[in-house]
Amino acid sequence: MELAHTKFRVMLVDDHPERMQMLEQALAIEQHVIVARLDSRADLAIEVNLHKPEIIFIDVDAPGRATLESLAQINKLRPLPVVLCAARSDSETARRVVDAGVSAYVVNGLQPERVSALLEVAVARFEMQQTLRLELDAARTRLADQRDIEKAKGLLMKRRNLDEAGAFALLRRMAMDRQQKIGDYARALLSAADVL
Template sequence: MKNDKNSKTKVLIADDEPLIRQDIKEILTEAGYEVVGEARDGYHALELARTTYPELLVFDIKMPNINGLEAAEEIQIALNKRIPAVILTAYNQPELIEKAGEIGAFAFLTKPVKPQDLIASIETAKHRIKELEHLRDDISDLKEKLEIRKLTEKAKGIIMKKLSLDEPEAMHYLQKKSMDDRLPIKKVAEAILKEMG
């Protein structure tokens, strides 16, 4: 059952029942995950997360002090990072499932947990977080391209007006200046807006 692709995934476990924590640790260790901490409650999980920097959370929902949902949310805030969470519960209550979704839990399993269900949920959670990261990167790239486009359009408008050029000529002017000055077109457009605008 050991899987080398999981060997670098650092997992933090939180459950107030020591035997369940031990079972989960064994399942994860056998599957090749690195268990970086075992917490007895949500507060302890938050403390451990600050020093172990987990990449995945496997938390019981009902724990003393801070429950698993609140702890998962607090950890994501404290580490300023979206961390996939698999939430375990002995209770199958719709409001808990809804709250788990709100905090970004990627899986919700009812105890007792079968090893294959836990591993499948973890792999799904890891895959989804990667998809979200790619989407965030794509959005960031699109925002950058849109900003460049807006700056270029403004600079082109100024060039057309100040140098009496038509649109293709103004664009050619920008591109040539970018190549001649060995600067990205964004920097050239910003300079034109500053100097001529």
């Protein structure tokens, strides 16, 4: 998800109407669009699917377990930048906030003139996290491919009496014939060998 513009669709979560109003005014000044106004009892995962915000902005006294679990679920299924402001926190809560995928966490000190800057920081940090996640997934895939290719080569060397180069060439040719990536074909070959 790439957020190239600076005007965001924001879902607000706050239990205090006067604080919510202050946030609404701060966001309106910067021409952000508020797509939902909720309290902390709302099921955030459902609301995200319903309203399709680009950012979630939560302002609470202290983040509750249900809120953090909802944010963790959103982070897995439909990752979004999240700004979480709390009046108080402790080290265990801070750890759980990070684990839930919160992009920006502010304790005891939200000022209206800083709301837009917080959104920009949250988006930048979110994009960085997403890039790192994609790079990690790609590295894991490459390692799995290498492992499975080596196993499939070993299987072909044993069953077809080939040397390593010949086994790799055969594996590559069979993958190309089936229009598959060599790692995917190696896994299919290993699965078929397990069945037989």
